Amino acid sequence: MTILSPRDAARIDHYAAIADTDGWLHPVQQALIHHRGWLRMLAPRAVGGEERPLPDVVRLEEAIARVDGSVGWTVTLCAGAGWFAGFLPPHLARAILSTPRACLAGSGAPTGHADRDGDGWRIEGEWDYASGAPMATHFTFNAYLRADGHPLLDAAGQPRIQAFVVPREIVEIVPRWRSIGLRATASHAYRIRGAWIHADHGFVIDPDAAREQGPLYRFPFLPFAFVTLAANVAGMAYHFVDLARACIARRRNRFGGQNELLIEVPAVRAVLDGASSRLDDVRGRFYALLDATWADVVAGAPVADGQAAQMQALAQEWVAASRHAVDTLYPYCGLVAASADSAVNRVWRDFHTASQHALLLPQN
Known part of the structure; x- marks a missing residue:
């Protein structure tokens, strides 16, 4: 099976210089990414993903990056965030993946806080480097957990950190990506100011906590x-x-x-x-x-x-x-x-x- 067709490679390459100058992927590149299902390829099949074998995905990501770094990086980071669907409650994962042109972007740095508020969390923070931010329908991030203003601690007495996924509507993109390279990834910062989310939107990235049992999530x-x-x-x-x-x-x-x-x-x-x-x-x-x-x-x-x-x-x-x-x-x-x-x-x-x-x- 061809990992990346010559036609797809030519389309990516044709617009690479324009995208680099414009600071964001060309619409033709974006359309190709969605049409090929590359952002869903690591999400569970049961909730609308493709659940492709990891070695196939890695070879495809290498092949795309060999044509254009910005497209390869954006696909890899956003498809990687799509992998988190295997650790979400199925109803939420299914709702996210049913979003037209669904795309998850985010950051792994815990530069925000989640304060316990009823059966959910109130989120405050700012995160850097969300590759693909302009086309994201959802954002993921890590945040320190607090209750009544005090840090929640784990069994070792360390502050607890949890991953979250939220809809684009509660996120403000902060356009400060000014790198010399990967310009077309538009890896901007983003912030959330006091928005409330249900506890279902928090998840743990660990094989023991996976909601799907396929090999990708182990x-x-x-x-x-x-x-x-x-x-x-x-x-x-x-x-x-x-x-x-x-x-x-x-x-x-x-x-x-x-x-x-x-x-x-x-x-x-x-x-x-x-x-x-x-x-x-x-x-x-x-x-x-x-x-x-x-x-x-x-x-x-x-x-x-x-x-x-x-x-x-x-x-x-x-x-x-x-x-x-x-x-x-x-x-x-x-x-x-x-x-x-x-x-x-x-x-x-x-x-x-x-x-x-x-x-x-x-x-x-």
């Missing part, structure tokens, strides 16, 4: 986040390598005495081939582990701590290989790579924005 959150984010960053890196190869194939080595093309210089060719080989090597091991772990989960086994740690390590290794490839090849691309209007510069900017995600910090 997959722990951190490995899920690492594999989806790493695949995006690697997709952008592959795109950069492709564009860098084209730049190197056109540039001449003015100081080599023969005025030959840079790609004909053995040392340059070795750098290019080495960066590509390193990416491919980690990619092969990454998907081999993801496929094997997914097969175990489908068979009913939990994700062991060792498997989760290995997936995190491989995800970070793939990101490290991606950073190495992009930063090593950039100097060979010439001034076109520094031109804000060039595709290679846009991909460079997107890559260096996406790889700043907190989960992807270098570990050594």
Whole structure:
């Protein structure tokens, strides 16, 4: 089965530069995302989602990011928020997914409070970086829980944090996304000022708390986040390598005495081939582990701590290989790579924005 059709890839690519300039996905890109059901692909089938196998989703997200980072990132973050439907009460999940052009956006940082108020919560807070905010019909966030003005504590005596999902109507978008890259994700901030929501809108992201029993909802959150984010960053890196190869194939080595093309210089060719080989090597091991772990989960086994740690390590290794490839090849691309209007510069900017995600910090 084709992961991303050439026609869909061409549509995404055709509008990438326009979307980058405009600071939001082009309507054609948005329509394609909804038409293909990409924002529902991780939501439970029982409540209106598609519940696709995780390895298929990760490969698709990588393929989209290899065409355009902003579309790939928006699909990944919003589809990931759609995954939360497996942890919601079914009636609420079904209502959310029945919304026309349903899209969930949000943030994981606990930068708000939820005060107990009757059979619900009163929400106050502001959150950053909601990729896809302009098309979101619902927002998710984490908040500290309080009662009578005092923090609620967990069994270890720490302040309790809970995830919530709310309709767009009670959210105010704060348009302050000014990043150098991923401009078309429109990852704006958002705030809620004293709105009341029913307790049903709170949920816990844990396999033991899942409302749906499919393998997607038995997959722990951190490995899920690492594999989806790493695949995006690697997709952008592959795109950069492709564009860098084209730049190197056109540039001449003015100081080599023969005025030959840079790609004909053995040392340059070795750098290019080495960066590509390193990416491919980690990619092969990454998907081999993801496929094997997914097969175990489908068979009913939990994700062991060792498997989760290995997936995190491989995800970070793939990101490290991606950073190495992009930063090593950039100097060979010439001034076109520094031109804000060039595709290679846009991909460079997107890559260096996406790889700043907190989960992807270098570990050594």
